[in-house]
Amino acid sequence: MTRPPRNGTAGGTAGGETGAGAGGKTGGGMTAAVRRLRPETRWAYVFLLPWLIGLLVFQLGPMAASLVLSFTRYDLIGAPEFAGLENYARMAEDPKVARAIGNTVVYTLLHVPLAVALALGLALLLNRVTGRAAGVFRTIFYLPSMTPHVAVGVLFLFLLNGQAGMVNEFLALFGIEGPQWTTDPDWVLPGIVLMSLWNLGSTTIILFAALRNVPRELSEAAMIDGAGPWQRFRAVTLPMISSALFFVVIINTITSLQMFDQVYTMFFGNQVAQQSHGDAALVYVVYLFQQAFQFLHMGYASALAWALFGVIALITLVQVKVGNRLVYYEAEEHAG
Structure with a gap:
């Protein structure tokens, strides 16, 4: 034993x-x-690692550095000098900041409603197309989004030419004398809005996908009850796509507040073009770019960038608070 x-x-x-x-x-x-961890989960982290490194090195790192620089005087040549809140106080006294903010707000208020309304109209048209033509038209509507923004700026610089532009020539067919889109200060911002409506592909496709998910039986039930097309659109379609509308409104607002490349290409690419319109086309990010890379006021430009970040965050927060009261979520309805 x-x-x-x-x-x-x-x-x-x-x-x-x-x-x-x-x-x-x-x-x-x-x-x-x-x-x-399961092997596939470990491999997922391995493949995500390059993106995480890029996020840290090229986004979060520069953001932290710019936040520090916003409290300094820095010209990219000498060492940064601590300045406290001097850059932020300077923003309140800079008349060009006020002008840039005004232009950006006006552009945003014009662009966002027009872009969403036009994209919704195009999505409704796409929703009526069936068969093989549907894929062709979706591709055609989305293709403008693939055009580089610099190329769009150059293109519309010719299209909006006051003497020989195609837009004014089209208006002349109806006996309308077109304005000087690129030189008249009163028409510069409307011209920029007209140019920005070229890039509606992404918004259109998002709204089209939302329309495709509207249950057909709801529209049929409303039709049986005697509802007309407008009543069905207002009482059935709009509530069912309200979450997608809410999303594109937020995205277009953020994009509008950061408008830069097309405007810079059209109006700030050379001194002659810049002098022809004064500050009528000076939007916020263009002024930020000028302070950073034209005047080498990197500390001041960093403060401008963080002020824009704060404004965008605040506006988005307000939109979310308001949108949660207006947006219909089908999942919440089923849960209730």
């Missing part, structure tokens, strides 16, 4: 196992957790 182990041996063994278990949980907890 086998003798049972002595108390000392058993105790020592038990103590050793207890100590090893405690040490494994304390010192090797992370390793054990990683080992418990």
Whole structure:
């Protein structure tokens, strides 16, 4: 017969196992957790690693650096000098900041409603197309979104030419004398809005996808009850696509507040073009770019950037608060 182990041996063994278990949980907890991950999960983290490194190095890192620079005087040549809130106080006294903010707000108020309304109209037209032609028209409507913004700016610089532009020539067919879109200060911002309506592909496709998900039986039930096309659109279609509308309004608002490349290409690419309209086309991000890379006021430009970030965050928060009261979520309805 086998003798049972002595108390000392058993105790020592038990103590050793207890100590090893405690040490494994304390010192090797992370390793054990990683080992418990399924192989596909570990590979997912491996493939995500380049993106995470890029996020840290090219986005979060520069954002943190710009926040620090916003409290300094820095010209890219000498060492940064701490300036406290001087850059933020300077913004309140800079008349060009006020002009840039005004132009950006006017552009946003014009562009967002027009872009969403026009994109919704195009999405409704796409929703009526069936068969093979549907894919062709979706591609055609989305193609303008693939055009580089610099190319769009150059294109509309010719289209909106006051003397020989195609837009004014089209208006002349109806006996309308077109304005000087690129030189008249009163028409510069409307011209920029007209140019920005070229890029509606993404908004159109998002709204088209939402329309495709509207249950057909709801419209049919409303039709049986005697509802006309407008009543069905207002009482059935709009509530069902309200979440998509809410999303595109937020995205278009953020994009409008950051408008830069097309405007810079059209109006700030050379001194002659810039002098012809004064500050009528000076939007906020263009002024930020000028301070950073034309005048080398990197600290002031960083303060401008963080002020814009704060404004966008505040506007988005307000939109979310208001939108949650107006947007219909089907999942919440089923849950209730």
